[in-house]
Every structure is written in C-alpha cells, then in structure tokens.
Amino acid sequence: MQDDWSLNPNVRKLLRRVPLPISLPTPLRRGLGRSTATELLGTRAVLTHLRDSLDLALAQAVQHAGAAVTIADPAGDTTLTGRIVDGGGQLVPATADLPGGLLAAIVQSGASGDRRPVTLIHRVTRPHSSDLAVNETTDALLAVGHAAAQLPANSRLLLVIGPDLRGDSLAGLMTAATQGFARSAFKELGKTGSTCHVLRVEDAQAAAALAAFLASPRAAFLTGLDLLAQKSLAGDAADRPALEGKSVLVTGAARGIGAAIAERLALEGALVWINDIAQSQAAAADTVAQIRARGGQAEFIAADVGTLTGAQAIADAIGKGQGPLHGIIHNAGITRDRTLRKMSVAQWRQVLQVNFGAMHLVQTAVTPLLQPGAAMVLMSSVMGISGNFGQTNYSASKSAVIELAKQWACDGYARGLRANAIAPGFILTDMTAQMPVMNREMAKQLTALLQPGLPLDVAELACFLIGAQSRGVTGQVLRCDGGMAFGA
Numbered sequence: 116m117q118d119d120w121s122l123n124p125n126v127r128k129l130l131r132r133v134p135l136p137i138s139l140p141t142p143l144r145r146g147l148g149r150s151t152a153t154e155l156l157g158t159r160a161v162l163t164h165l166r167d168s169l170d171l172a173l174a175q176a177v178q179h180a181g182a183a184v185t186i187a188d189p190a191g192d193t194t195l196t197g198r199i200v201d202g203g204g205q206l207v208p209a210t211a212d213l214p215g216g217l218l219a220a221i222v223q224s225g226a227s228g229d230r231r232p233v234t235l236i237h238r239v240t241r242p243h244s245s246d247l248a249v250n251e252t253t254d255a256l257l258a259v260g261h262a263a264a265q266l267p268a269n270s271r272l273l274l275v276i277g278p279d280l281r282g283d284s285l286a287g288l289m290t291a292a293t294q295g296f297a298r299s300a301f302k303e304l305g306k307t308g309s310t311c312h313v314l315r316v317e318d319a320q321a322a323a324a325l326a327a328f329l330a331s332p333r334a335a336f337l338t339g340l341d342l343l344a345q346k347s348l349a350g351d352a353a354d355r356p357a358l359e360g361k362s363v364l365v366t367g368a369a370r371g372i373g374a375a376i377a378e379r380l381a382l383e384g385a386l387v388w389i390n391d392i393a394q395s396q397a398a399a400a401d402t403v404a405q406i407r408a409r410g411g412q413a414e415f416i417a418a419d420v421g422t423l424t425g426a427q428a429i430a431d432a433i434g435k436g437q438g439p440l441h442g443i444i445h446n447a448g449i450t451r452d453r454t455l456r457k458m459s460v461a462q463w464r465q466v467l468q469v470n471f472g473a474m475h476l477v478q479t480a481v482t483p484l485l486q487p488g489a490a491m492v493l494m495s496s497v498m499g500i501s502g503n504f505g506q507t508n509y510s511a512s513k514s515a516v517i518e519l520a521k522q523w524a525c526d527g528y529a530r531g532l533r534a535n536a537i538a539p540g541f542i543l544t545d546m547t548a549q550m551p552v553m554n555r556e557m558a559k560q561l562t563a564l565l566q567p568g569l570p571l572d573v574a575e576l577a578c579f580l581i582g583a584q585s586r587g588v589t590g591q592v593l594r595c596d597g598g599m600a601f602g603a
C-alpha cells in the first residue's frame with residue numbers, strides 16, 4: 116500500500132525549510148486495534164449545556180469513554196451537573212454566547228499548555244425570535260466556532276440539535292443556520308486535523324453512542340457529517356460494536372477497503388465471510404491468513420457477485436457453514452472510466468452490474484439467512500453525490516447505491532434491519548493508485564484534512580455501522596472523505 120508522502124516526517128522537515136505554498140496536513144490521531152470501553156482516554160470534553168436528559172446522556176457517554184469532562188453551562192441543572200462532578204468531571208461556567216468566554220473556560224478546564232484534544236459539544240437552543248441576525252442563540256454559534264478554531268489538533272466540534280428544536284419554522288431556521296455553519300466550519304478546522312459534525316437527535320441513547328464514536332480516534336477521517344440519531348427497534352445503542360458470535364459477509368474483500376473491513380470486523384470477534392472473484396484467490400488467502408494469525412475467524416467464498424450463480428453460491432456457502440448472518444458489507448466495486456463519447460455498452464453495464472446490480476442479487480440470495488437486527492452497509496462513493504468527469508457509469512451506480520440503502524432501511528425498519536451507505540472520498544488503495552499523480556495531489560488539496568484516507572478509516576466506519584453502537588443510525592449516507600470540497 117502506498118503512503119502519503121506529505122505525512123512522512125523527513126519530507127515534512129525538508130518542506131518546512133523551503134517556503135513553498137503547500138499546506139501540510141496534520142497527522143491524524145487514529146484508533147488502533149480492538150475497541151475498548153475507554154476510547155476517549157487522554158482527551159477532554161466540554162459541554163456548553165447540561166439541562167436535560169439528552170445533555171446528561173451525551174456528557175455521560177464521553178465521560179464513561181474516559182474523557183475528562185467540563186460543563187461550561189452557567190445555567191446548568193445542579194442535580195445533573197452533580198452527577199458529572201461525581202463521575203470526576205468539573206464545572207467551569209462560561210457565558211457561551213460571548214466570544215472569548217467559552218474559550219477561557221476551555222483553557223481553565225485543563226492544565227496550562229494542555230494539548231489534549233477536546234470534544235466541544237454544543238447543544239443548539241431555540242432562538243427567542245426569527246431575527247437570526249440579532250440573537251443570543253445564533254451568537255452562541257460564533258462563540259463556539261471561535262473556541263473550536265483555537266482547540267488543540269485532532270479536536271472535535273459536535274453541534275447537537277435536540278428534539279425540542281423541531282416542528283416549527285423557528286426551529287427549522289435555526290437548524291438550517293447550524294447546518295450551514297457546520298458546512299463551513301469543518302473546512303476551517305481541518306488543517307489542524309480537527310473535525311465538526313451536526314447531530315440531529317430523536318433518541319438520547321442513540322445520540323450518546325454516536326457522539327462517543329465521532330469523538331473517538333476511530334472517526335479521525337470523518338468530518339462534516341450531518342446525522343440523525345433515531346430510536347431503533349433492535350434495542351438501545353451500545354458503547355461497543357459487540358460482534359462476538361456474529362457472522363458478517365464482506366464482498367470484494369480480498370484486498371483494499373474490503374480486506375481492511377474484514378480484518379477490523381474479525382478483530383471485534385466476528386466470523387467474517389470474505390468474498391471475492393476466483394482470480395483474487397491468492398490475495399484472499401493472504402487476508403484470511405492474516406485474520407487467523409491474530410486469532411480471528413474468516414472463510415473465503417470465491418464468487419462473482421455480479422451473477423445470479425455467484426450470489427447463490429455465497430448464500431449456499433454461508434447457509435451450509437455457520438449461518439445465520441448478522442451483517443453484510445456490500446463492498447465489491449470496479450471502475451471503467453471513459454468519457455461519454457468513448458464509453459462502450461460493455462463498460463457501462465459492467466460497472467452498473469458489479470457496483471449496484473450485484474447488491475440486489477446478493478441481498479436477495481442471503482435474505483433467508485439474515486437475523487433480526489442485522490445491519491447492511493452499502494459502499495457508495497462521493498462520486499455518487501457530486502459526479503466526476505469521465506465517470507458517468509461509476510457515478511450512476513454509486514448514486515443508485517445511496518437510494519438503495521434508503522429503500523432497504525425503510526423496508527427493513529419494522530424488522531429491526533438497518534441499512535446505510537458509506538461514501539468514501541479519496542482512499543489509498545490499488546484502485547486509486549491508478550490515478551495520475553497530479554489528480555491524486557489535487558484530490559488531497561480538495562479535502563478539509565488535506566490528506567487521503569486509509570482503508571482503515573472506511574473499515575472503522577463500517578465496523579461502527581455493523582455493530583451495536585450505531586443502532587440508531589439507518590437510511591443515511593455517511594461520507595468518509597476527510598471533508599472533500601466535492602458535491603452537495
């Protein structure tokens with residue numbers, strides 16, 4: 116696997132001496148190995164509000180995960196703040212709607228020169244009037260932004276829209292203002308490796324689990340997400356993926372992103388069914404061997420997902436083996452880039468069949484094996500959102516994948532089945548190694564984090580979406596793109 120040259124310490128040292136107009140990225144703090152209950156150890160979390168059960172669930176989630184929590188809310192509910200203080204947290208009340216006040220509280224919350232990453236959680240409140248130009252609530256966004264812009268590297272800003280902020284035009288205006296703010300803020304925060312997300316909340320437990328994941332090093336390459344935390348019929352969201360005893364199918368998993376996902380799931384205790392075409396037997400054997408060498412369980416199924424017989428072969432292998440199935444990562448994908456003038460029918464059909472049609476074939480074949488509460492992850496691409504020159508076939512297929520995830524989520528909701536799409540941006544794999552050097556460099560500069568992602572980044576997100584942590588997330592598309600400037 117190629118590495119990104121701009122993260123090489125020697126190259127960075129050299130470039131700092133030469134005054135070239137190149138922005139160097141901040142190395143990201145990533146999670147490694149199996150998940151633990153204390154993923155936020157060595158970090159701080161600051162909440163601007165602690166007034167109801169949602170605020171408390173968020174504060175407790177980050178505190179249980181090991182963050183040193185500070186409540187900066189001067190009007191906080193003393194019974195609730197007492198619970199966070201009892202858990203080792205502290206109160207440093209700050210007037211969040213005044214620029215400077217919140218930052219002072221954050222500085223006070225740590226020792227002098229404290230460079231531990233901070234998760235700043237701001238609960239957006241209801242404005243007093245629809246005049247958003249002169250309003251304490253909108254001013255608070257600026258104060259929070261001022262503070263976020265000065266946090267240590269690899270920090271997080273989570274903007275929380277609670278159930279109270281819905282249902283009328285005033286709430287709608289404030290939500291839209293927050294979303295617009297976040298879409299710009301994440302672009303500014305990226306150069307220090309920091310990220311920003313919006314969480315719209317229907318269910319407090321689902322939001323708490325989602326916040327803890329987004330705050331963790333596992334979400335280092337995710338930024339600019341706008342997610343809904345819902346109630347799940349499959350039960351409350353947990354604080355760990357909890358994949359022991361579960362079996363998960365990953366298509367196209369001999370190498371690249373699929374292999375990284377398979378390895379990540381196996382590390383959490385899942386039995387992983389690794390599918391790929393017969394020609395990838397050698398690479399698949401390597402992936403299986405690596406998983407088994409670490410004590411994990413994996414089996415290879417050679418099958419072409421783009422054919423009915425291939426899809427049925429997968430279902431037969433799992434059914435005769437240790438079925439049932441608790442999760443599917445529909446990952447297999449190909450590119451056949453051509454401009455419209457030059458694109459043949461074969462190139463068009465092949466891409467649509469492998470990237471999109473195959474998902475339908477495999478899903479239909481394995482449906483009898485799916486357990487209640489099973490989760491599906493469908494691999495899309497940012498190109499399915501934005502489109503790209505010379506990729507009409509790829510964009511069409513990946514755009515259809517997003518719609519498919521939404522439809523499966525809708526159809527499966529009553530049975531507790533979940534489906535989400537991941538839209539990776541520029542990830543270092545064999546597929547992107549074929550891109551011309553200039554295009555690769557441009558793709559990096561177009562991300563807020565100024566760097567490409569690793570297969571591990573997509574694997575962390577896929578593992579989260581398959582596991583019990585994400586029970587409140589369904590029917591959504593999650594970009595894993597370091598904040599690419601592309602698309603809506």
Ligand code: NAI
Nearest residue numbers: 367371372391392419420446447448496539541542544546
């Ligand atoms: P890759 O080319 O490294 O790996 C894809 C795997 O799928 C290969 O092992 C290949 O043999 C397998 N495969 C292809 N056709 C198959 C078929 N008919 N049946 C079974 N297996 C088949 O690709 P990479 O980069 O790991 O991409 C994985 C997924 O992520 C794809 O769906 C791709 O479109 C998507 N993606 C990747 C991005 C990137 O930057 N690498 C960006 C956006 C999306």
